[in-house]
Amino acid sequence: MVASLSGWLQLRHTSRQLHSRLAPFSTSHASPSPSSSSLPQSTPSPSQSQEKERGAFSKLLLFLPGAITFGLGTWQLFRRQEKIEMLDYRRQRLEMEPVTCTRNNMASSESLEFRRIVCEGDFDEKKSVFVGPRSRSISGVTENGYYVITPLIPRETAPDGVQTPVLVNRGWVPRGWRDKVVSGEEDLDKPSTSSVASNTGDEKTASWWNVWSKKPTSPKAKEIVVPPPVKVVGVIRGSEKPSMFVPPNDPDSGQWFFVDVPMIARACGLPENSIYAEEIEDEHTAGAKNPYPIPKDVNTLIRYSVMPQDHLNYTATWYTLSAAVTFMAVKRIKTKKVRL
Incomplete structure (x- = not known):
């Protein structure tokens, strides 16, 4: 019994020595370094911020064609109203009494x-x-x-x-x-303005006989017809x-x-x-x-090459194109989000 107790004590002493020798190696691998623990973990890098800015700018560019086509359609509405007013003005002027062209x-x-x-x-x-x-x-x-x-x-x-x-x-x-x-x-x-011979004169006055005739010609034989x-x-x-x-x-x-x-x-x-x-x-x-x-x-004087009805057709075309390109831009952005 005494021998077994002494053996157990010796084994315990040996294990403590071995643990004390391996303790520095285990602590050096487990504990973090002071320099690494002091850095913030949520700070983004400059390259990441630039990429976010580029992504936002590219999204805005996708909606630019839709904004331009929408503006062109709205401009066609204003042009249509101007043409209607000008046509009414021309009709009213043409219906007025004619002006005598005097000085x-x-x-x-x-x-x-x-x-x-x-x-x-x-x-x-x-x-x-x-x-x-x-x-x-x-x-x-x-x-x-x-x-x-x-x-x-x-x-x-x-x-x-x-x-x-x-x-x-x-x-x-x-x-x-x-x-x-x-x-x-x-x-x-x-x-x-031309001069013609009078029909009341004698036929001889229109021929060579008048040269040899002694009959004087009347000053009223010829008259100017204006x-x-x-x-x-x-x-x-x-x-x-x-x-x-x-x-x-x-x-x-x-x-x-x-x-x-x-x-x-x-x-x-x-x-x-x-x-x-x-x-x-x-x-x-x-x-x-x-x-x-x-x-x-x-x-034809009160017509334009582009009439108000044509402007209305152009408006519908531009608005339809604006809706189409805007829908494509939204779909493009949603596709990128799904991939991420």
């Missing part, structure tokens, strides 16, 4: 735009200007041509007529008609505003691509503030002998 009421031409006027005088055909090319659809067939702008010169003997020269857009003519006029093969149909002045019913207009694709006018070569009233007036030898009117169809033009020029229809 007094032509002092302010800008305030008379889209007012109908009545002018009388003679066309100076030699100073005609051809603006074009301008297309016209005839029975479903499109044909190129020009607009003819001719100065209307007043007659001093007609106090009720025009007292100042007026540039008149007489209407549309085909290309071949214009080429013949420019080359001199064909003259425009214009009234001119044709009536040309009456024009038109609408006062201003210069056109060409797009960036229209080339500039070249008066020296006779190339006119758009209506520039001051420039055309200078080319015709008229003041720059001359009145410019577009002739419209009425009972006077309906009975004309020549088919050309073709005056404008009054309904």
Whole structure:
């Protein structure tokens, strides 16, 4: 018994020595270092913050196309309202009584735009200007041509007529008609002052017999026949505003691509503030002998290339596109979240 007790004590002493020798190694691996325990664990690195900023900016860029298309659709609504107001303004002006083109009421031409006027005088055909090319659809067939702008010169003997020269857009003519006029093969149909023999005279006065006849000729044997002045019913207009694709006018070569009233007036030898009117169809033009020029229809003067209904269609298109790209952006963002 004594021997067994002494053996147990010796074994216990040996285990304590072994534990004391292994204690430094176990504590060095188990206890954390003071430097590592002092650092905060939730502090993000600079690279992580930059990645978050880039992610937020990329999300905003996904919604940019939707915002732009939505803005374009809203702008079309404002343009539609402007066109409606302008069309009502033009209709009201055209329904007013025609203005007699005299010196007094032509002092302010800008305030008379889209007012109908009545002018009388003679066309100076030699100073005609051809603006074009301008297309016209005839029975479903499109044909190129020009607009003819001719100065209307007043007659001093007609106090009720025009007292100042007026540039008149007489209407549309085909290309071949214009080429013949420019080359001199064909003259425009214009009234001119001419002298004709009287029908009351004897037939001998129109032959060589009058030279040998002793019968004196009467001063009333010949009389001057003056044709009536040309009456024009038109609408006062201003210069056109060409797009960036229209080339500039070249008066020296006779190339006119758009209506520039001051420039055309200078080319015709008229003041720059001359009145410019577009002739419209009425009972006077309906009975004309020549088919050309073709005056404008009054309904075409109150039309735009893009009407209010077209703006409404454009609005629906832009809004639909905005909704589509916005839906795609939202779906894109949700897909990224699921992957994360």
